[in-house]
Amino acid sequence: MKKTVSFSKNSINVFFHILTDCNLRCRHCYINREQHGKNTLPIETIAAWLGAFADKTREANVIFLGGEPTLHPDLSLAVKKANSLGYKSITIDTNGYLFHDILSKIKPNELDYISFSLDGATRETNDMIRGKGSYDKCTAGIKKANSKGFNTSLIYTVSTENIHELEMMTPLLKDLGIDRFFIQVVGIRGKSAETDQNIRQVSRQEWLNTIPAAAEKVADLGITVTYPKVFLGPEETFECAGLVADNYFIFPNGRVYRCPLCEDFPIHGMVFENNNLTPTEKINESDFFQLNIPEGCVMNRLIQPDNLSYNGDGTPEYQIACCMLKEEISNK
Numbered sequence: 001m002k003k004t005v006s007f008s009k010n011s012i013n014v015f016f017h018i019l020t021d022c023n024l025r026c027r028h029c030y031i032n033r034e035q036h037g038k039n040t041l042p043i044e045t046i047a048a049w050l051g052a053f054a055d056k057t058r059e060a061n062v063i064f065l066g067g068e069p070t071l072h073p074d075l076s077l078a079v080k081k082a083n084s085l086g087y088k089s090i091t092i093d094t095n096g097y098l099f100h101d102i103l104s105k106i107k108p109n110e111l112d113y114i115s116f117s118l119d120g121a122t123r124e125t126n127d128m129i130r131g132k133g134s135y136d137k138c139t140a141g142i143k144k145a146n147s148k149g150f151n152t153s154l155i156y157t158v159s160t161e162n163i164h165e166l167e168m169m170t171p172l173l174k175d176l177g178i179d180r181f182f183i184q185v186v187g188i189r190g191k192s193a194e195t196d197q198n199i200r201q202v203s204r205q206e207w208l209n210t211i212p213a214a215a216e217k218v219a220d221l222g223i224t225v226t227y228p229k230v231f232l233g234p235e236e237t238f239e240c241a242g243l244v245a246d247n248y249f250i251f252p253n254g255r256v257y258r259c260p261l262c263e264d265f266p267i268h269g270m271v272f273e274n275n276n277l278t279p280t281e282k283i284n285e286s287d288f289f290q291l292n293i294p295e296g297c298v299m300n301r302l303i304q305p306d307n308l309s310y311n312g313d314g315t316p317e318y319q320i321a322c323c324m325l326k327e328e329i330s331n332k
């Protein structure tokens with residue numbers, strides 16, 4: 001069954017970058033250390049910031065991210081803290097290297113998912129994007145996590161470099177025992193915004209021709225598939241998650257964004273100061289969310305306008321959806 005997953009207005013989603021350090025140098029890495037800081041948060045700070053979002057009256061979900069979060073020596077303590085604070089779901093996003101023996105320090109029932117990033121069905125394509133040896137490390141990490149009883153998901157970031165291998169992922173996902181498959185669109189920020197990386201978003205036609213069909217095939221195996229909507233149809237209404245949802249993207253320098261497309265700029269709407277969450281001065285991302293433009297998402301118009309197209313009279317051919325709006329297919 002396919003459904004559009006509208007923003008979860010009754011839950012709080014925390015995307016917590018606990019450090020920006022990473023052992024890999026992926027060509028499309030969105031982490032911008034100039035903007036996001038270079039420090040590793042002490043566990044006491046992680047605990048305090050988790051506490052700021054652990055709302056007892058509403059469901060709160062957390063995803064631990066980096067850099068590579070398993071490079072943090074106290075990631076297992078962060079997971080335990082999130083559990084004790086009552087977080088409804090807890091996920092770790094990893095490149096698969098699984099440092100600090102993380103799988104031995106947490107139990108499967110303390111975590112909802114470990115989410116692995118793989119950007120090619122073949123070693124050649126994945127390693128050309130993510131670095132030599134990363135395919136073997138990631139697939140070995142998935143197998144190890146499954147053998148220990150963890151739920152595993154996989155994130156595939158689609159770009160011009162790897163869309164040709166998306167269909168080939170279907171047998172691999174089954175072979176690896178993946179429960180959930182997330183297809184992402186590469187963002188033009190961080191390293192992928194540098195022209196020498198030569199990594200680009202696919203065209204609208206290629207996206208529409210390829211992604212939904214590939215997702216259906218994976219879903220037929222009983223794996224839940226999620227992918228961003230990206231292009232709105234004429235009958236669909238645009239909504240900005242920054243105005244209607246509770247998503248928080250936290251960085252180790254204390255910046256807290258509501259919108260991931262804003263992360264390359266110092267326009268975060270909030271900041272942690274002495275562990276207190278404080279609104280920032282104007283102008284910040286919230287001022288952009290208010291702007292009503294015919295193209296849909298304002299930040300998309302500003303930082304990745306190549307995915308827009310216009311009619312002869314200057315009106316947009318279609319609207320770009322909020323990057324947080326997803327399609328989900330589940331044939332379980």
Ligand code: SF4
Binds near residue numbers: 030068
């Ligand atoms: S995309 Fe993730 S794994 Fe790759 S360099 Fe960036 S933080 Fe590391």
Ligand code: SF4
Binds near residue numbers: 242
């Ligand atoms: S991606 Fe666009 S629509 Fe979504 S929160 Fe950011 S500015 Fe709003």
